[in-house]
Amino acid sequence: MRMPRTLARTALAAGAVMVLAACGGNPTAAPAGDAGGPEASGPTEAEQLYEEIAGLSGQERRDRLVELAAEEDGLNLYTSMNADMVDAVTEAFEDEFDIEPSVYRAGSETVLQRILQEQEAGFPGNDVVETNATELMALQQEDVMAQCASPERMEEVPEAGKYEDWVATRFNLFAPSWNTNIISDPPEVWEDLADPKYDGQLALELGDYDWYMALTDYWLEQGKSQEEVDQLWADIVDGAKVVKGHTVMGELMSAGQYGLASSNYTYIVEAMKASGAPLETQPYVNPVIARPNGGSCMKTAQNPATAMLFMDWLLTEGQEVLAAAEATPSTAEIETEIVAVDGQKLLDEGSEWSQRYDDLLSGVEQVSD
Amino acid sequence: MTANLADPAVTPEELRRPADGPPEPRAARWRWPLTPKMFIVAGVAAAIGYLALVPLGYLIWGTFFDAQGLDLGSFERAYGDGRMGELWGNSLAFAGGAALLSITVGTTLAYLNVRTAVPFKALFFAASIVPLIVPGILYTVSWIFLASPQIGLLNAFLEPILGTAPFNIFTIWGMIWVEGLHSSPIVFLLMVAAFRSMDPSLEESALMSGATRLQTLRKVTLPLVRPALLSSILVILITSLESFEVPALLGLQNGIYVFTSRIYFVLRSYPQDLGAAGALAVSLLAVAVIGVAVTRLLAGKGSKTYQTVTGKGFRPRPLDLGKWKPVVGVGILFYFFVTVVGPLLVLLYAALLPFYQAPSWEAISSFTLDNFAQVFEMNSAARALKNSLILGIGAATIVMGLMAIAAWISVRSTIPGRGIVEQLSFVPLVIPGIVLGLSISFVYLRFPLPIYGTILILLIAYCTKYMPYGMRYASTSMTQISSELEESAMVSGASWWTTFRRVLLPLLSPGITAGFIYILVVSFRELSSSILLYSPGNEVLSILIWEQFENGSFNVLAAIGVLMVLALMFMVTVAYKLGAKVGLRED
Numbered sequence: 001m002r003m004p005r006t007l008a009r010t011a012l013a014a015g016a017v018m019v020l021a022a023c024g025g026n027p028t029a030a031p032a033g034d035a036g037g038p039e040a041s042g043p044t045e046a047e048q049l050y051e052e053i054a055g056l057s058g059q060e061r062r063d064r065l066v067e068l069a070a071e072e073d074g075l076n077l078y079t080s081m082n083a084d085m086v087d088a089v090t091e092a093f094e095d096e097f098d099i100e101p102s103v104y105r106a107g108s109e110t111v112l113q114r115i116l117q118e119q120e121a122g123f124p125g126n127d128v129v130e131t132n133a134t135e136l137m138a139l140q141q142e143d144v145m146a147q148c149a150s151p152e153r154m155e156e157v158p159e160a161g162k163y164e165d166w167v168a169t170r171f172n173l174f175a176p177s178w179n180t181n182i183i184s185d186p187p188e189v190w191e192d193l194a195d196p197k198y199d200g201q202l203a204l205e206l207g208d209y210d211w212y213m214a215l216t217d218y219w220l221e222q223g224k225s226q227e228e229v230d231q232l233w234a235d236i237v238d239g240a241k242v243v244k245g246h247t248v249m250g251e252l253m254s255a256g257q258y259g260l261a262s263s264n265y266t267y268i269v270e271a272m273k274a275s276g277a278p279l280e281t282q283p284y285v286n287p288v289i290a291r292p293n294g295g296s297c298m299k300t301a302q303n304p305a306t307a308m309l310f311m312d313w314l315l316t317e318g319q320e321v322l323a324a325a326e327a328t329p330s331t332a333e334i335e336t337e338i339v340a341v342d343g344q345k346l347l348d349e350g351s352e353w354s355q356r357y358d359d360l361l362s363g364v365e366q367v368s369d
Numbered sequence: 370m371t372a373n374l375a376d377p378a379v380t381p382e383e384l385r386r387p388a389d390g391p392p393e394p395r396a397a398r399w400r401w402p403l404t405p406k407m408f409i410v411a412g413v414a415a416a417i418g419y420l421a422l423v424p425l426g427y428l429i430w431g432t433f434f435d436a437q438g439l440d441l442g443s444f445e446r447a448y449g450d451g452r453m454g455e456l457w458g459n460s461l462a463f464a465g466g467a468a469l470l471s472i473t474v475g476t477t478l479a480y481l482n483v484r485t486a487v488p489f490k491a492l493f494f495a496a497s498i499v500p501l502i503v504p505g506i507l508y509t510v511s512w513i514f515l516a517s518p519q520i521g522l523l524n525a526f527l528e529p530i531l532g533t534a535p536f537n538i539f540t541i542w543g544m545i546w547v548e549g550l551h552s553s554p555i556v557f558l559l560m561v562a563a564f565r566s567m568d569p570s571l572e573e574s575a576l577m578s579g580a581t582r583l584q585t586l587r588k589v590t591l592p593l594v595r596p597a598l599l600s601s602i603l604v605i606l607i608t609s610l611e612s613f614e615v616p617a618l619l620g621l622q623n624g625i626y627v628f629t630s631r632i633y634f635v636l637r638s639y640p641q642d643l644g645a646a647g648a649l650a651v652s653l654l655a656v657a658v659i660g661v662a663v664t665r666l667l668a669g670k671g672s673k674t675y676q677t678v679t680g681k682g683f684r685p686r687p688l689d690l691g692k693w694k695p696v697v698g699v700g701i702l703f704y705f706f707v708t709v710v711g712p713l714l715v716l717l718y719a720a721l722l723p724f725y726q727a728p729s730w731e732a733i734s735s736f737t738l739d740n741f742a743q744v745f746e747m748n749s750a751a752r753a754l755k756n757s758l759i760l761g762i763g764a765a766t767i768v769m770g771l772m773a774i775a776a777w778i779s780v781r782s783t784i785p786g787r788g789i790v791e792q793l794s795f796v797p798l799v800i801p802g803i804v805l806g807l808s809i810s811f812v813y814l815r816f817p818l819p820i821y822g823t824i825l826i827l828l829i830a831y832c833t834k835y836m837p838y839g840m841r842y843a844s845t846s847m848t849q850i851s852s853e854l855e856e857s858a859m860v861s862g863a864s865w866w867t868t869f870r871r872v873l874l875p876l877l878s879p880g881i882t883a884g885f886i887y888i889l890v891v892s893f894r895e896l897s898s899s900i901l902l903y904s905p906g907n908e909v910l911s912i913l914i915w916e917q918f919e920n921g922s923f924n925v926l927a928a929i930g931v932l933m934v935l936a937l938m939f940m941v942t943v944a945y946k947l948g949a950k951v952g953l954r955e956d
Contacts, residue, residue, distance in 0.1 A: 076905075083747070083916045102905040105912075107919060110900050113807065121814035123821065138640075206621060206633075242621035248510065251923035255725040256520045257513065271922070276735070277724035351642070362626045 046304035050148045050297060053308055057152055065312065066097065068305030075101040075306040078115060079130040080108040080293075085325040092321045093313060099306060108132040112139065119144050119300070127307035130169060130295035130314075133343035134210065134350060139296075140165040141347065148297035148308045153315035156331035160340030166296035168330040169314050170322050171338075174211045174289040177250070177269040177281040182259030187285050190215060193262055194232045199239025201259040203252070206244040209357035211263045213349070214289045214341045233360055236262070242361050254279055263289075267326040287337035292330065406865040410782070413774040414790050420833045421793040424800045427808035432647030443644030456628040463544050463616065463627060464609035470549025471605050472598065475556025478704075480590070481697060483564035486687045488698040498886070499709045501554035502937045503716070504894045504911075505614035506918055507930040511712040512538050512547050513618070514719070520727065522715070539622040548615045550708050552608065555838075556601040558883040559845060563597035565879035566849040569688070596848045599667060600841040603660040607653055607798055632801060646801055653799035661795050665779075665788060713934065720927035740928035749908045754936075756824060757893050757910040764831035765888035768839035769881050771832075773874060776843035781852060791840065798837035802897025805834060810902055824907040830898045835888045842887065846880025847873075882948030886941050893933060 043051070049068070056064055079086055083105065090101045104126070106114070112135040118125040119142065129139065139145050145165040154167050161168025176193065178186045182201065187193055193202060205211075212233075219229045241258055243249045249261050250268050254277040261269075266288075269281045295314060297307040314322075319329035328334065346353075432443050478497050481487045500508060515523045518534035527535055537543060571593065575585040591598070616627040632646050690697055719725050721736045744750060772794065778784060779791040797805065809830050813821040820826050850873065858868040874881070896911040903909060910933070917926040 082919070083913075104903070104905055105916070106900045107915075113803075114810070114901055117807065117810050117814060121811075123814050125822070206617065242624070244617040244621065245506075245918060247918055247923055247926075248506075248618070251510070251725055252513065255514065256727065257517055258519070272724055275723040275922075277726075358630070361621075362624060362630075 044299050046297065046301040046307075047146050047299055049304045050146050050308065053148075053305075054151075057150065061150060062309075062312065065305050065309040069097065069099060069303070069309050072303040072306050075099055075128065075303055075310055076104070076126045077101045077128045077130065077310070078104045078106075078111050078126040079295075080106060080111050080132060080135075081130060085322065085327055088321050088325045089314070089318060092318065093310065096313065096317065097309065101310070108135045111135060115139060115144065115298075116142065124298070124300035124302050126298055127301035127303045128295060128297055128310050131293065132172075133168075133292045133294065133341060134346040136163070136166045136294055136296065137343045137347035144299055145296040146299050148304075149295075149311045149315055153312065153331070156315070158330070158338075158340075160290070160338070161292045161294060161330045163294070163343060166294045167311075167315070168292035168294040169318070170293050170327045170329055171290040171334070171340075172293060173266040173328055174208070174214075174263045174291065175266050175281050176260060176262055176285050177253070177264050177266070177279055178260045179253050179256060179258075180278045180280050182256060186280070187260070188283075190219075190285055191232060192285070193260075194235035196235075196239070198260050200241075202236070202240040203243050203249060203258045203261050204237070204240050204361060205246060205249055205261075205263055206242055206361065208263045209350075209354040210291055210341050210346055211289055212357045212360070213346065213353040214291075214339055217342070217345075218287065218289075218339050237360055250277075250279065267328070270326055284336050287339040288334075289341065290328070290334075290338045291341040292343065294330070404865070409774060409866070410778055410784065413771050414778060416771060417775055417790055417794050417836065420829075420836060421796040423812055424805045424808040424833065425796050427811060428643070428647045428650060428800055428804055431643040432651060443642070444648045446642060447645040447648035453628070456626055456630070459541070459616075459620070459625055460610055460627040460629070462541060463548065463620075464606050466541070466545035467548035467552060467609040468602055468605040470545060471553040471556050472601055474549065474704075475553040475601065476560045476598070478553070479557050479560035479564055481701070483561055484567075484569070484590075484688055485690050485697075486694070487690065487701065488694060489701060493701060493705070497557050497709075498554050498890065498938070498941055499713065499934060500551050501887070501890050502893070502934050503551075503712065503930055504914055504933075505551060505612070506618070507716060507926060508551050508712060509547055509615050509618045510923070511715040511719075512543070514715045514725070515711055516543065522728065523711070525727075539619050541620070541625055544615050544619045544625070547619065548609055548612060551615070552605050555604060555608075555887065558887050559597050559601050559604075559842060560594065562842060562846055562879040562883040563594040563849065566846060566876070567593055572688070595667060596664060597845045599660075599664040600845050603657070603664065604798070604838065604841055606660075607657055610653060610656075611799075611801070643804060643807070646804060650799050650801060650804070654796070657795055657799050658792060661792050662788075665791060713931075716927045716930050719924050720931050722924055724924060740922070740925045741932070743922075743925050744913075744928050744932060747913060750913060752906070753908045753910045753913055756827075756907050759824065760827055760831055760909060761889045761892040763828050764835055764892050765885045767828075767832050768835050768888055769843065769884050772836065772839035772843040772884065773877055773881060774869070775840060776847040776877075777869065777873065779840075780844055780847040781855070791844065794840040795837045797833050802834070802895075803901065805830060806898030806901035809833070809898065822904045826902050827899060827907065827909065830902055831888075831892050831895060834895065834898065835892065838887055838891075839884045842880045842884030843877065846877045850876045878948055882944060885948070886944050889940065889944065890937055893937065 053061060053064065077090075081089065086103055086105055090103060094100045104111075104114070108131045111129065111131045115126065115129060116138075129136070129145065136145075140163060143165075147165050147167070149167045154162060157168055161171070176187050176190075183198075185197075187195070187198075192198075216229055216233075219232065220226070224232075240262075243252060246264050246268050249264050250272050252258065253261050253264075254272060264281075266281050266284075269279050273279045273281075295311055297304060297311060301307045315331060319331050322329045323332065433441070478493075482490065482493060482497070487493065503511075513521075515521055516536040516538040518524060518537045518539070521534070521536060521538065524534045524536055538547070567590070572585050572589050575589045576582070580588065611629060613627075613629040613633055616625065616629065617633075619625075620627065621630075628649065632649055718728070720740050721738070722732060723735060723737060723739065726732045775790055775794055778787050779794075800808075809826060810821065813826050813829075820829070854872055854876070855868050858872045859865070863871065894911050894914065895909075896915050899909050899911055900915060903912060910929075914926065914929055917923070917929065
């Protein structure tokens with residue numbers, strides 16, 4: 001008597017779950033192609049404004065945007081810039097235009113998720129997005145952004161930073177860094193990382209598959225065979241340690257847990273060096289691997305003129321602010337050879353490379369202590 | 370018959386029910402009279418169902434279905450990996466070891482604290498909560514600074530005695546050690562509540578009948594707290610299986626991978642493979658469902674077994690440790706030095722330095738308060754602290770309020786389907802935080818009321834996330850309270866609500882207080898769903914911590930950790946003082 005009732009109840013509960021889930025359609029399927037549907041009903045108001053302003057340039061453009069922005073209601077910015085950077089940028093922008101941006105800050109994957117969720121639900125949460133290349137490529141594919149940067153400013157950005165719907169505002173540079181108390185003969189070329197003399201001293205970062213992809217491609221372009229490249233990676237990983245997080249990567253290196261970090265962000269190392277840590281990242285191992293970070297305006301922006309003004313400003317005056325916050329601005333001359341991470345390739349093949357990098361690292365041999 | 374008039378839901382049968390059998394299911398007689406009791410019970414059950422089913426439905430839908438219909442490819446992606454056996458082996462060894470360690474440590478500490486006249490009680494209680502307050506990343510890194518073969522301070526200090534590098538934190542043992550210690554407060558809090566509600570006369574009878582202390586412990590004390598023990602094991606096993614911080618920071622250095630590293634990778638890529646993450650979570654769900662069923666079965670077998678708070682007056686009185694007192698005292702001091710003072714000192718040391726370096730005169734002379742100053746200068750620090758406080762206290766209050774009633778439904782009532790309430794309340798434990806965040810934003814972006822973008826959405830997320838813990842704390846306490854107390858109140862004419870409020874709630878207070886403290890403390894470091902759901906203006910403290918971890922300075926992070934320990938210790942003390950004012954009193 002009891003058993004069937006229990007079963008029935010369980011079935012009922014399970015059924016309720018299904019019904020509840022079914023109500024919303026598949027919430028986790030990637031919203032490929034139909035993101036909210038602003039494009040279904042022709043250009044949005046914001047797009048029309050971008051179109052209208054696109055014809056203007058110079059001071060005329062700036063004045064018109066300032067005039068229009070005054071009628072709008074602030075600015076909503078979603079970004080993965082770090083706190084120091086974003087504070088510096090928003091303060092400078094406010095000083096200049098008396099508009100205080102309201103900022104949502106998170107990791108680039110989270111910024112992407114948030115925008116996708118909001119767009120799918122037709123909720124125009126942000127006017128501007130500023131984040132990593134991979135995520136911007138995903139947003140470009142979802143067709144939710146509109147290029148709004150001034151063509152004059154875009155000319156200053158290297159090719160590796162120009163895309164259909166967005167433009168690079170800064171670069172994150174990946175370069176080896178080392179503890180000067182431990183490493184007296186730092187690597188000079190990337191191949192040096194495979195040198196057995198660094199066994200037990202080299203650390204790799206768990207999530208840096210974009211660096212892994214870019215360096216692999218670079219080596220292949222240099223004429224190395226796939227076997228040679230595979231062997232290099234095997235030798236790099238052999239005797240290496242894996243850490244999670246770039247801050248921890250720098251901290252443990254300054255503490256002496258290991259002497260050489262393969263791919264830390266240069267700005268993290270520079271900041272630690274500035275506070276006296278025995279770390280060094282220069283002379284750079286050439287070429288430095290650069291991952292573009294960029295921005296764009298949203299098609300659904302509620303404050304499109306302010307969004308445009310912000311992007312224009314970030315590519316002009318804002319570039320100095322970024323430089324002052326230890327970032328590498330996209331319009332500045334970089335005095336070293338640069339290999340840019342291919343954003344489109346990251347989007348298309350990202351999960352494959354992430355899996356390969358994961359497999360590579362988990363083959364890490366036991367370090368005997 | 371007075372009871373009947375006051376509360377029509379109590380039937381004469383219920384009053385005459387034999388005292389020592391399980392409550393008879395009387396579904397056929399069940400009716401839904403329109404009483405406040407019915408509204409409260411139905412409301413609580415509905416709230417739990419809603420909170421649990423939103424993320425569960427989202428996860429299950431994403432795991433089993435795609436645009437074309439039923440799809441089991443996600444299982445292949447999740448489990449098809451050739452290394453899966455090794456990953457699960459590592460995971461199980463790690464989780465099992467951590468559970469064993471935290472159960473042993475947490476239970477021993479709780480027993481000594483509540484049931485014996487142990488020395489250093491005040492220090493002790495406060496200090497056993499500390500590992501809970503320190504965010505996992507900080508706790509783990511401080512252990513690297515203590516016990517790394519290369520830079521470990523303990524290794525350096527003990528080298529003359531024990532030889533080169535006696536400790537190596539980058540092993541499965543190191544992982545178990547750190548995770549076990551970090552989780553022991555969960556057990557400690559659960560067991561403190563259980564021991565508080567235990568009638569010492571049972572142990573005294575055993576001792577008087579000639580049993581040794583050890584026999585008493587084994588045959589009387591531990592069996593009586595079995596529900597709490599089972600709850601602890603279940604919670605720790607699942608949280609350790611899900612944990613990624615400790616395995617990532619300690620295991621990866623020597624290539625020890627666990628299965629959560631797969632979840633980490635599938636959730637990082639675009640488009641996010643929620644299906645594969647869900648397929649992995651389904652295993653955890655199975656463990657959880659079986660675990661809850663087993664605890665219900667054991668606790669339900671003669672519900673009298675664990676009822677130690679009865680109509681007979683009892684006052685929990687601490688046992689005298691006798692000649693063991695100094696030994697225990699030294700043991701406790703040693704324990705705290707190693708597990709609490711050590712990591713905390715390292716954190717404080719790191720917080721005072723501009724960058725980490727091995728202790729030396731040079732290091733000490735570079736001590737600075739800059740890191741603390743930086744914390745106070747952060748634009749949103751004050752606002753984040755305020756929001757975290759509101760959310761922590763709000764979530765802890767709501768969850769414990771709901772779960773007190775839910776525990777009554779699950780443990781005490783005869784309502785059909787009561788077991789489902791307990792199962793549902795446990796569901797959020799197996800849902801990855803990011804999935805919880807996504808499901809909540811999915812729902813509230815389409816909700817007619819403007820909850821998205823406000824602090825309320827965070828409150829909902831926290832309530833969902835901490836419901837399983839709240840339920841463990843509340844239901845464990847509930848199994849200890851004899852039904853005769855309620856029955857007496859009802860016979861004396863009290864309504865159900867009055868009985869609940871005036872009799873049950875005060876008796877539940879050890880469990881409620883412990884649950885409240887737990888939720889308050891851990892909500893301060895909730896990140897995985899907060900980061901997706903917060904909006905400008907309602908930042909929380911964990912976002913600042915994340916920020917420093919992701920792109921900032923570890924030393925500022927250490928300063929935040931030290932400040933958090935200070936602030937939360939103060940609040941925990943206040944909560945306990947308040948909790949001790951109601952309910953059972955000690956001599």
